[in-house]
Amino acid sequence: MNDIQIWTWSFVILSFSLYIGIAVWARAATTGEFYVAGQGVPPLLNGMATAADWMSAASFISMAGIIAFVGYDGSVYLMGWTGGYVLLALLLAPYLRKFGKFTVPDFIGDRYYSNLARVVAVICAIFISFTYIAGQMRGVGIVFSRFLEIDVELGVMIGMLIVFFYAVLGGMKGITYTQIAQFCVLIFAYLVPAIFISLMVTNTPIPQLGLIGNTGGEPLLAKLDGLTRELGFTPYLAGKKSMIDMTAITLALMVGTAGLPHVIIRFFTVPKVSDARISAGWALLFIALLYTTAPAVAAFARLNFIETVNGSVYEASDETATPEWFKTWENTGLLSWDDKNNDGKLDYHGGPQNEVNVNRDIMVLANPEIANLPPWVVALVAAGGLAAALSTAAGLLLVISSSISHDLAKRVLFKGLSDQNELLTARLAAIVAIVAAGYLGINPPGFVAQVVAFAFGLAAASFFPVIVLGIFTKFANKWGAVFGMLGGIGFTMSYIIWFKFIHPEANLPENWLWGISPEGIGVVGMMINFALVLVISRLTAPPPPNVIAMIEDVRQPE
Amino acid sequence: MKTETKPKSDLYWRANLRLLALLLSIWFLVSFGFGIFWRDFFDQWSIGGAPLGFWFSQQGSIYVFVILIFAYSFLMNRLEKRFAQEGEPKQ
Secondary structure, three states, rough: OHHHHHHHHHHHHHHHHHHHHHHHHHOOOHHHHHHHHHHHHOOOHHHHHHHHHHHHHHHHHHHHHHHHHHHHHHHHHHHHHHHHHHHHHHHHHHHHHOOOOOHHHHHHHHHHOOHHHHHHHHHHHHHHHHHHHHHHHHHHHHHHHHHHOOOHHHHHHHHHHHHHHHHHHHHHHHHHHHHHHHHHHHHHHHHHHHHHHHHHHHHOOHHHHOOOOEEEOEHHHHHHHHHHHHHOOOOOOOOOOOHHHHHHHHHHHHHHHHHOOHHHHHHHHHHHHHHHHHHHHHHHHHHHHHHHHHHHHHHHHHHHHHHHHHHOOOOOOOOOOOOOHHHHHHHHEEEEEEOOOOOOEOOOOOOOOOEEEEEHHHHHHHHHHHHOOOHHHHHHHHHHHHHHHHHHHHHHHHHHHHHHHHHHHHHHHHOOOOHHHHHHHHHHHHHHHHHHHHHHHHOOOOOHHHHHHHHHHHHHHHHHHHHHHHHHOOOOOOOHHHHHHHHHHHHHHHHHHHHHOOHHOOOHHHOOOHHOOOOHHHHHHHHHHHHHHHHHHEEEEOHHHHHHOOOOOOOOHO | HHHHHHHHHHHHHHHHHHHHHHHHHHHHHHHHHHHHHHHHHHHEEEEOOHHHHHHHHHHHHHHHHHHHHHHHHHHHHHOOOHHHHHHHHOO
16 A cells, blocks of 8 residues: 555545544434424535535536636536526525425425426436436545545445435434535645645646736746647637537526525525525635636646646656656556557647547546645545535435425325324435435446436426526416426427437537537526416416415515 | 505515616626627736636636625615614504
């Protein structure tokens, strides 16, 4: 075992013990504690928990790498995954908190006075959460295998065990306080290497300033843009996506973010409506710490990669030599070199004679080594990646378990269920969900990587329109909501399945509807949903007086 | 009693909607406007070494989003306080 592995094991064991300790301390005794942490979470802490809940393995490990390779096009993720919080804070969170129940299907079922609408919402919530959670469990396994050289399968099982402890024992209460700890771990782990690589490339410790700063006397971004053009890559500042597709994807991610049930329910845990508003502000502030750092890391890492790898001599030992970290990461399969012209040099460019293959995740994972940081920083990145994946997985698990025990068992199937039995059902459902998620993590269906678009597209096309119309109009009724959700999801799903699974070879801009890719099609699904609710509600009977009274109550301050 | 409180609650709701319209216009402008639609136009200026349109799409819009939520939270608390004070003596 080398130094890095000893450090990594220490950090992993230390952080995991902390999470388990919190779980034992925060055991849930009632359904109110299990579903919404007794509605007693202070807004600042809820902001931290929401940030960890939201930032997944993808945000932590993959996002900077994607931006590093697509440049301007990567803006869709930055704006999309943050701008959604504005919609959440202004249009959803305060009203749903005022409504004061436990889940998203709770609101939809009550507001649209229909168990059919409730069941449709439950199915959407479970489907969205499972597509998302499989990727998180896989992420845990991958971090274990890359840093500690143990099997992905074993890694997934360790992750399952940890989540089992705090999600099943503590419910929302346990999840909230572990997420706060996980936020601290992950943001520290992200910022430390970012600060050092910023110092290395631009001589400033603040990455956000480094991005607009100079490197070797010329503006960093101009230099990077010039280099990418020269070498035949997609120009960093230009990107390839059309304006309509950029717009559609950004909007779909924003609206999808606002409609994701595991994010929405975090705002049910604060004491007051005004807390829900300010808490969304704290959440976005903490998220912005990582999201404004990511594009800086992306630019630094890409520039550094091109400058140190391209043209370097593999067998040399002087300053022309290929950097040491390149050879280390070759062992993991994330980097590879194929000397096509047998000149012993690494030729890295955008043409067919390119010799270097790069996995995008390398941009975050190898950062500490690229910046020559000590082994404990490398270990910190591993612990941060695990924290990001576990915190998101736990939030999703709670959505699945509460959908089954509360929305399905208590509200539809067995209305006389006692609080204690409902709590037991919730714990059993969480256990089943963990096993199912672990299974998907170990045997990932080939499409896991491609279904992220699914989760956001479906959330955008299902929940967002019916919740917004449920609050901001009084005439939206049950038939409108049922057909709106089914129509929005039906369209979005068909479009994604068509281009991703049935005819992946036809997934090209000229075949897309109005030039909108499957990633952005949730926007069209959302509009279909809005239109169906508005039209059908006008043609059928208006909501009964008690629902109108409920809407008026939700709109008023406490 | 209901007829007395109703106009007040309507006023509160309308003030909320006006605020939402204002803040959401800014939300739209800094992201879709500056970062996507008129990106090339804004790129004629720069902030430090970064073209302005590009900077808005990867940095500026996010800073504005954070400010918007805190502003909404502050303004709504003030609005609620005002309506609570105005409401008391009437009842």
